[in-house]
Amino acid sequence: MRLSSPTITPNAAPIRFTFDGQEIEALPGESIAAALSAAGIVAFRHTAKGEPRGLWCGMGACWDCIVTVDGRSGQRACLTKVEADMRVTGAPPVVAAPLADPPAEIAERACDLLVVGAGPAGLSAAIAAAGAGAQVVVLDERADPGGQYLKPLATSHASTAPDAQFRRGAVLFAEARAAGIAIHQGATVWGGFAPDEIAALVGNAAVTFRPKRLVLAPGAHERPVPVPGWTLPGVMTTGALQTLARAQRVSPAERIVIAGSGPLNLQLACELLAGGVQVAAVVEAAPKPGLRAWRDLLALAGASPDLAWDGLHYLSTLRRAGVPVLWGSTILACEGTDRFAALRVATPAGERRIVAGVAALNMGFQPETGLARTLGCAQRFVTDGPGAEIGRLETVTDEEGRTSIPGVFAIGDGAAIGGSRVAFARGRLAGLAAAREIGLAAPQDAAARRDLARALAFQRALWRIFAVPPFDAASIAGATTICRCEEVTAAALREAMADGARSLAALKKATRAGMGRCQGRMCGATVARLAGAPAEEAAFAAPRAPVRPIPAAALMREVPEWGETPVIHAPTPTRWRGPASPLRPEDRRCDVLVVGGGVLGLSTALCLAREGVDVLVADRSEPGLAASTANAGSLHVQLLSYDFGEKAEALGTARPAAATLPLGPRSIALWKEIARDAGESCGIRTEGGLMLAETPEQMEWLRGKTAVERGAGIESHVVGANELRGLAPYLAPRFLGAAFCRAEGQIDPLRGTAALLGLVKRAGGRIAGGVQVTGIARDGSGFAVATESGTIRAGRIVVAAGPWSGQVAALAGVRLPVGGLVQQVIATEPTGPFVPHLVAHAGRHLSFKQGAQGHLLIGGGWPGEHHPATGATRNRRESIEGNLWVAGRVVPAVAGLSVLRAWTGINVHVDRAPILGEAPGCPGLFAAVTSSGFTLGPVAGRMTADAVLGREAVAPAFSIARFG
Known part of the structure; x- marks a missing residue:
């Protein structure tokens, strides 16, 4: 369905395309996923085992919504814009059309500062450095800047009264353009081979960037929610449904249930209600705040009174609309056959079954640390904050975003989960610090440091209020899919462990978990918990280039190949980082x-x-x-x-x-x-x-x-x-x-x-x-x-x-x-x-x-x-x-x-x-x-x-x- 609004209207006449032979009406500027959702279609393809799949993350991280577009395989429906007469199918093509033209040469481009990611952190860093005189290039995978938090309204629609979040994004984008920053949308960074050797695909052209300083701000993705049925079409992350509703103005169903933890779920519920969608319930894992939470509530109000007011407004809106908020409740399973039909939850009052057409799930976030890890930036394993009950890796930085690798900064939720205001402040501090490191006159910013302190205080209080029970890997049912890409179940992982696999690397090779398109983003943390892996980076599978799937044709370049092969005469053995192994x-x-x-x-x-x-x-x-x-x-x-x-x-x-x-x-x-x-x-x-x-x-x-x-x-x-x-x-x-x-x-x-x-x-x-x-x-x-x-x-x-x-x-x-x-x-x-x-x-x-x-x-x-x-x-x-x-x-x-x-x-x-x-003499x-x-x-x-x-x-x- 398409959402209603007195101030947001379509921007152009509808166009048409086909999906599996069926004619679909769409609006110019919206994604394939949005057009299919507006038509009530949630199943986009079938897996190798015949299971239906649709939208999950909605931001291009999971690669579960891939379709074939005009013969081009592996296109993400959530990111690909619909065009008139486009032919979309859920099956791979018999003969795949070329995805790019092979380059005669791969261009190299130097710049003062390269920023990866055009969300609040990345744009703030870019604006700060450009203001000090730096030549700045920003690379972002999406079609529009803003990241998840500041994603703009799709060009399919126009608004006469944008809300505060839309207005904040528009101001930031205008600042970036005025600063002369080169922003490349639809640019995929596929490899970090050194701080001054960053490989990217800009449009269809491969480019190697040679920056003096590198700022990583790739954002975060929502953590996996491995419950029975979470791979059903119609089950998606809260962020995915919010992108459909907020940016694209569609909903895949008229009745929605939202579950997990955190204020994003409350915001989405209110946005759906405003668009004419029925919200069956909001299921919240954290217990309802009581008198014991008054100190944290006061801390929220003191640090960011506007955000605290937003939270109260969300709860009040849901109460007036009669939407139940089920505090202290746990997701048990998503039910359905070809698509989602109902959510089973355990509440303090007993088990409950909530019928709906779509379920939006959010249990927190995980930073996108793959590029930082390929460059060797030190990581820490974190078990606090949203989504941390399952554990996550974060990049170790100082207050200004410097990592353990000289010349590399990491900021925003792509380094450590902290929310938009932490991202704004750290982004500005990192941009100024990077400019100073290359010899430019960039001031210290006491106001940004104060903003950072307030934002961190707000986040700490918020996390205490929305604290959820620990993740219990042992309770995952054996038939539950853990690795969405390779369709590996909890039972298969446990069987491999019983056969002797003890590390993530061994489990990956025994089961193929983590070998698919998303490269473990949607399963790595769960597999680590199932395996009882040590709480350190070495326990996790190493990211490899390409850190995102990339068209082979775009990289095809003839290079010399008959030079002297570098022989390692005494290769250093890699150290075993698994569990201690005393001899029996x-x-x-x-x-x-x-x-x-x-x-x-x-x-x-x-x-x-x-x-x-x-x-x-x-x-x-x-x-x-x-x-x-x-x-x-x-x-x-x-x-x-x-x-x-x-x-x-x-x-x-x-x-x-x-x-x-x-x-x-x-x-x-x-x-x-x-x-x-x-x-x-x-x-x-x-x-x-x-x-x-x-x-x-x-x-x-x-x-x-x-x-x-x-x-x-x-x-x-x-x-x-x-x-x-x-x-x-x-x-x-x-x-x-x-x-x-x-x-x-x-x-x-x-x-x-x-x-x-x-x-x-x-x-x-x-x-x-x-x-x-x-x-x-x-x-x-x-x-x-x-x-x-x-x-x-x-x-x-x-x-x-x-x-x-x-x-x-x-x-x-x-x-x-x-x-x-x-x-x-x-x-x-x-x-x-x-x-x-x-x-x-x-x-x-x-x-x-x-x-x-x-x-x-x-x-x-x-x-x-x-x-x-x-x-x-x-x-x-x-x-x-x-x-x-x-x-x-x-x-x-x-x-x-x-x-x-x-x-x-x-x-x-x-x-x-x-x-x-036998050795002579021995x-x-x-x-x-x-x-x-x-x-x-x-x-x-x-x-x-x-x-x-x-x-x-x-x-x-x-x-x-x-x-x-």
Whole structure:
């Protein structure tokens, strides 16, 4: 329905568009979500599991309202403006239209101050700095400035008597324009690679900003409310419904129920009543303020009498309208089938069922700290204020907004929840401070500091009045969806915990929770509470570029790719930040200790345990959290272009890799046995691999390469252009041919690693996580292995610690020439199946495939960065751009998809052949290290187990002894 008002009227004649073939009337300037809501449509799409979904956050943070617009996939209905004759569907397109034009070059732009976010904090900072003479650029994702608090009336409407909030926004926008600030609306900041390297998409153009100072003011999003039915269409946040009602002048239903906690719910109820909507009830979790709250009520009135009066006015308006305010009441469930129908709540007087067409939920807010975290700004875990019963991360700053990273400021609700007046004051102080830091004459502002003090006092009193009961993760019903994007339930998370996952990182990889479009914004805090994670940033999944989904085409830029790959000769191990892991008594002694719980270590342990050997796997974190689950799951058989030094020129330079060729098919067969024994497919597909050639020289090289492979018993041959087009019609038409290896394919590395871990346990192998090995000494004929958790006495040791194996072996005086390479993987949004093969390129760095969930997985050895102090890895912007350019050149359909995430991991760097067997001069200590470790893990593990058992000596080409 459209809301009524004597002072707000439509601005133009209606237009029409279609949604799933149905003609819809809309007003120019309103969002797709608003137009559909006005028509009473709340279900916008269906998930991969067939569940209906609609609007949730209403501000572009959750990505749950995505639709296809004129063939362009993944468009957010809440942010996309409707246009005449637009074709909107809830289903993804069969063939996606390009989302952007690939750039010939990506522009770089310098400025004095870059502000991310055009809400009260960001605009206040920008105006203050510009007033001191700074050149200021503001980037904001929405179509209009103002953020959530000062969002203007949509251009679909005009008002003859705007209220105080609208007037305040108009004044601020006018000040910003008068100050000469460059404000870019519809601009998405997708990565922070350094304080002076901020990657953004401005319109459809990629730009890298190089500011002297950076101010982060991205605002907050409403916290998740994980109750049964909260994913139903018609259940949305209070902020989403307020945007529809206040800015767009629509409501999806004539009868609304509002629940949660805080004054925003009261304000929305009054705004809906004024527009002609029936409000069934306002459900408030906090107890009704009584005489004991008089001090806080006086503090509210003293600090901000106008806001205190607003609150009393809201309550009075609701009382006169007969709207019940149910204090001290808890949300139990949202009921409905295809859409919301009723809200069940527990009140002090008993359970109650409230029938309505839409439910608006708000239990507080969480700061948008992703960009600050990618830059390394220190965070704190907070458990007070609105939404804090579930916990949240906030950015640590001083009063003027300075973070722990020089040159970076964080302000407003995007740094710490404080409300609009705190944001105004901190924004001004930060803008002035940033101007002073770059040498401009900017005054101190005592008035802003006084405003800040009053605003903070008001907020503290308000939070005490609206204090709600603690969040009880144990009470969440098992069938409740926790991760909206990947449809992961509480039961699935608890099952993973029961299977041994103890950290958020392990739960994410075991269940995919947090891997969707919103990147954990809507589930991270809940998962942390379910897992009992420590109250610190390290317990939370790290944000990755892009921090928001971004069109792949907009970043496709050719960059040099055959330079020297930076080898890390002694990579720093990342510290385990999970729960303390004291050794169990039974783990203090074993026959064979396997150091490292990746695929190779687990494969070795499985073979040994099945032979009745007493085997213990010790991992410094949790098994499988490093390269085993950071890779893209390729099952390689044929030689790769980067097996040959700098360029794919001389076949003779690939001798170590060529010696490994027979191991690939054997290992893939073992992977299939592992999947069979685990009772699932592990996502294994072996439909063949293609290595493409664009030039006659590359074709000739492929002929020589396949001859080498056939000589090693690998079924591999060259196909011409015509055969290639029939075999792989998804490829660009530029290729002259390809090498085709039928045995190649892929596996889901998360499922494969989990299956292997389960089989080890089933076979009697023991797993000790959180165990860092610090020393290895002889103990009779065996070893005493010192760890931070105690001493382990082992008869024999297998060093299977991947790129850290050299450091572990060195504790025993054994030299292993092992290093590490930081390499990235990129994942797009899911799409329908169309790429069955593993795709590589004879002259480019590329590994390309389509995963079981429909995501395109793009890699190929593009380098990331390693932090030598912490061991953390991160993406390089140039690697993301270059990797996408190669992928788009090979498979044009990439241009129609968005990139969801890109991640890095440290892979093993050796001479391209496994290092296996007993160490000369150190009887009982064995090495198990290999590149292409996920493919070769099972076979290398079997070979290692045979060596440990004395059954079969390791071939000289793979033996430690080859290094002298």
